[in-house]
Amino acid sequence: MGQMFSKTPNEQDQGLASSFVSYFKNFKMETKILSPEAIRSIKDHLLNGDMQRANAVITAVLKDIDNSPLNIAVTGGSGAGKSSFINALRGIGHEEEGAAPTGAQETTMERKKYEYANAPNVTLWDLPGIGTPNFQPKDYLEKVKFKEYDFFLIVSATRFGINDIELAKAIKFMKKDFYFVRSKVDSDLMNEQRSKPKSFEREKVLQGIRNYCVETFEQNGVEVPEIFLISSHDLADYDFPILTDTLLRNLPAQKRQVFLNSLPNITETTIEMKRETERQHIWLEAFKAGALATFPVVGIVRDDERNLEDRLNRYRTCFGVDDKSLQSFADNLKVPVETLMTIIQSPHLLKTTKEEQLGEKLLKYLEIFCSINGGLLASGLYFRKYHCLLLHFLDIVSNDAKVLLKETYSKDHQNPTASTTAGPLVTTARVS
Incomplete structure (x- = not known):
């Protein structure tokens, strides 16, 4: 019965639906984590102004992805x-x-x-x-x-x-x-x-x-x-x-x-594809959380700090730049792990000095993100600080993975026989 009385989409509903579809349309088939059916379903609910049903579809999609x-x-x-x-x-x-x-x-x-x-x-x-x-x-x-x-x-x-x-x-x-x-x-x-x-x-x-x-x-x-x-x-x-x-x-x-x-980080393309799927995941989480709004640059709550640390650790593991992987890289490249730590950023993102609180540091990252992106993620839509920080961390971690990949190839170029004597870790990032 409810379908018979669906209302005509207003300008705000049309804009939200259009922005949603436009964002996911930009990803290649290989990295899309939403099926065409899910995109159509969410779009239809948004056009009808039914955020609850749109969020229900997103919740189901995220659950499928995670499980x-x-x-x-x-x-x-x-x-x-x-x-x-x-x-x-x-x-x-x-x-x-x-x-x-x-x-x-x-x-x-x-x-x-x-x-x-x-x-x-x-x-x-x-x-x-x-x-x-x-x-x-x-x-x-x-x-x-x-x-x-x-x-x-x-x-x-x-x-x-x-x-x-x-x-x-x-x-x-x-x-x-x-x-x-x-x-x-x-x-x-x-x-x-x-x-x-x-x-x-x-x-x-x-x-x-x-x-x-x-x-x-x-x-x-x-x-x-x-x-x-x-x-x-x-x-x-x-x-x-x-x-x-x-x-x-x-x-x-x-x-x-x-x-x-x-997958191991065999090429920059692989790393970029991982980044693209994670970006969609963040976008869906933000949308589901009702975080699509202009955000004030204000303090970061303690729960956000803990969640950001957990997510950063997940990204580092996924992209093969966690502590265990870095040690494996160092062993295979025959360099001190401290050398690798000087050319990447992600291990230091949440480290603070006595003079600097974590919340203050996160606000600086937020300002950096906004200066590059203007806070804008999709046509007319803004994310609150937590999800912008996730995107910033994701960019840093994926860039670190590319830096290590280049370092590996540079080492292989100096030692052409490496790939046949040291096993697959010489040419791939450790991810297990």
Whole structure:
């Protein structure tokens, strides 16, 4: 009945709805944490002047984002490099505590889960290869509990075998997503360059690997899927960034942020994508809290101080610039951790002297934010001090992550062999 008497939107309702839609329209599909349906629902409620229902939708969205689990299955034959790939995804070295075991012999005899300290909702599952004695194709999916996974990554170090292809067919039949990962392409390139130093052409070799995989599918009468060429020693190179973009586009909106937060900082683009999802999260929280208003630059309450500290620590962990990650960076770069502390800002944001109170320091940050942004976040909308400070902290932390990434690449440039001798942490930020 209420729908029959919905009122005509007034100018204020139209402006609020327009600003809401405009803000979220500016984000790429890969980083949007609101589904088109959620955006339409919130917009309609705003046009009807129904803030309560708009906030109810936002509350549900934020709850989904915070609580939605993401389970990723990694499977492939013996020697495919599954464990190395899992360790690289988690940003840890093969000899570190909690790393997936690697070796020449088959190490995965039953499914095993690997979790992230900074992204507790994300779990990587290392599955036994299909076709092993205990996991024959006819009952493989049932034995590995295929219903639990959001998508499958099928890994091979050579051409994809008949078991991999049959697995893909079965997964597709069950209406699950899967992606083919051709691993160890760095080794293929190195071997090719050693055997044919005069005629070696990197792109030609990579295209040859891709063509070889395509032929396998064509010979088995299977529609050729997208194939991603990967090196677990350097995720920033080859097709891994393309793979992550593909996964993000195909994931439900509410799972994009948690997946991004689990990724190591392999490129500035990855860091920026994390920042974009967090900005949307802050905006939704502010909107839900009724914080869209002109704010006076006045004192910060004690609860705000505690909440800001908690959120800052969360950002530092998410972006790999927390104390544990900094120590790991320092160890791998062979520099004192104090050296890294001098080139980044986030560890010092909430530290005060005897002469300076935390509230005073936060007000200075607020003034800096306002001088850059004018307090403006979306057309005609302003946030109160707490959410502006969150945005300021987020910008500082994400910039620190970029600074450390550049420092890592600079070190690698001085020592070209580093990425093959020290494990994935040399080229990725530690995030677990």
